[in-house]
Amino acid sequence: MSTLRRTMLFIPGNDPGKLQSAGIYRPDCLVFDLEDAVAVNEKDAARILVRNAILHIPYPSEIGVRINGLDTPYGQDDLAAVLPAQPGFIRLPKSEQVEDIQALDQIIGAAEKKYGFESGAIKIMLTIETAKGILQAYHLAAASPRIIAIGMGAEDLMADLKGSRTRDGQELWFAKSQVLYAARAAGVQAIDQVFADTRDEEGFRKDTQFGKMLGYDGKSVIHPNQVPMVHEIYTPSEEEIHQARKVLAAYQQALEKKSGVVALNGKMIDRPVVARAERVMQYAAALGVIREEQSDEECGR
Numbered sequence: 001m002s003t004l005r006r007t008m009l010f011i012p013g014n015d016p017g018k019l020q021s022a023g024i025y026r027p028d029c030l031v032f033d034l035e036d037a038v039a040v041n042e043k044d045a046a047r048i049l050v051r052n053a054i055l056h057i058p059y060p061s062e063i064g065v066r067i068n069g070l071d072t073p074y075g076q077d078d079l080a081a082v083l084p085a086q087p088g089f090i091r092l093p094k095s096e097q098v099e100d101i102q103a104l105d106q107i108i109g110a111a112e113k114k115y116g117f118e119s120g121a122i123k124i125m126l127t128i129e130t131a132k133g134i135l136q137a138y139h140l141a142a143a144s145p146r147i148i149a150i151g152m153g154a155e156d157l158m159a160d161l162k163g164s165r166t167r168d169g170q171e172l173w174f175a176k177s178q179v180l181y182a183a184r185a186a187g188v189q190a191i192d193q194v195f196a197d198t199r200d201e202e203g204f205r206k207d208t209q210f211g212k213m214l215g216y217d218g219k220s221v222i223h224p225n226q227v228p229m230v231h232e233i234y235t236p237s238e239e240e241i242h243q244a245r246k247v248l249a250a251y252q253q254a255l256e257k258k259s260g261v262v263a264l265n266g267k268m269i270d271r272p273v274v275a276r277a278e279r280v281m282q283y284a285a286a287l288g289v290i291r292e293e294q295s296d297e298e299c300g301r
């Protein structure tokens with residue numbers, strides 16, 4: 001089971017109050033932003049604040065830093081400031097070119113050597129948020145062994161496409177699917193996009209459920225009040241666990257009768273259905289909702 005990344009909470013890198021308190025909301029990951037949430041005249045201050053926060057605040061979450069693109073005047077300085085603090089990952093915005101990701105990989109590798117960090121310890125996450133990036137998504141996702149996840153940046157993407165953002169996100173369907181396919185094909189996690197209206201609970205719920213239904217592993221969020229709902233939606237419910245158990249038990253009985261397929265309440269159970277049920281059980285075990293041994297036993301391990 002890969003590392004849980006149900007929530008990635010963005011924090012503007014120049015906001016000391018939010019940096020100080022971010023850990024109390026217990027997202028799986030915190031992403032300190034040096035890019036679009038930070039005005040140009042605040043970039044220098046933000047780098048120092050973020051570096052010091054990583055070095056001195058004992059956060060309970062995995063820490064990422066969203067740098068400015070390497071083709072901007074800020075990206076290299078961002079890396080020089082934050083890599084010595086050994087963040088868990090660097091989030092590269094507006095990823096479009098395999099060469100940029102390989103360059104980032106090399107800069108991180110050189111820093112790991114220089115500061116005596118374990119080789120490969122600092123990972124990369126990509127945000128894909130331009131038409132060009134979306135069309136290249138698989139090649140980008142497979143560009144470096146450091147990549148742990150890719151996500152779509154809906155706001156920038158719609159600016160690039162000259163379209164509009166809507167509440168139900170129907171304008172995003174192609175990009176959302178493409179990013180998910182690219183992530184799965186490259187064997188990395190897929191992180192769903194930000195929902196900008198922090199007061200629209202119902203819209204946020206539907207948006208989160210849709211991403212989870214497609215297969216996403218987690219969601220980028222911008223406000224602490226969005227964290228609990230994503231955790232709730234990404235945590236298998238009692239009903240889902242109950243159903244997964246029934247599927248696994250029915251399949252086990254079928255195998256004992258030397259069959260690879262069986263019906264449960266009129267629905268066909270075969271290997272792919274079992275794989276999904278196993279994922280529910282493993283996820284539940286990873287979240288402590290059921291015991292690990294229980295999951296292993298019921299998955300036939």
Ligand SMILES: CC(=O)SCCNC(=O)CCNC(=O)[C@H](O)C(C)(C)COP(=O)(O)OP(=O)(O)OC[C@H]1O[C@@H](n2cnc3c(N)ncnc32)[C@H](O)[C@@H]1OP(=O)(O)O
Binds near residue numbers: 155
């Ligand atoms: C498209 C993109 O690029 S998205 C990524 C870049 N964007 C960001 O990083 C923005 C992140 N979010 C934020 O900065 C804020 O949530 C905003 C600006 C949207 C709203 O901020 P506020 O007006 O302060 O929200 P609100 O008043 O509801 O905040 C309630 C509390 O939560 C805190 N809070 C709000 N957002 C965050 C956050 N992202 N991280 C940590 N704490 C937060 C506030 O500091 C406040 O704390 P307090 O009660 O102790 O004072």
Ligand SMILES: O=C([O-])CC(=O)C(=O)O
Binds near residue numbers: 151154194220
């Ligand atoms: O990186 C993200 O998740 C959000 C983002 O930049 C965008 O929507 O433009």
Ligand SMILES: [Mg+2]
Binds near residue numbers: 093129153155156
């Ligand atoms: Mg963006």
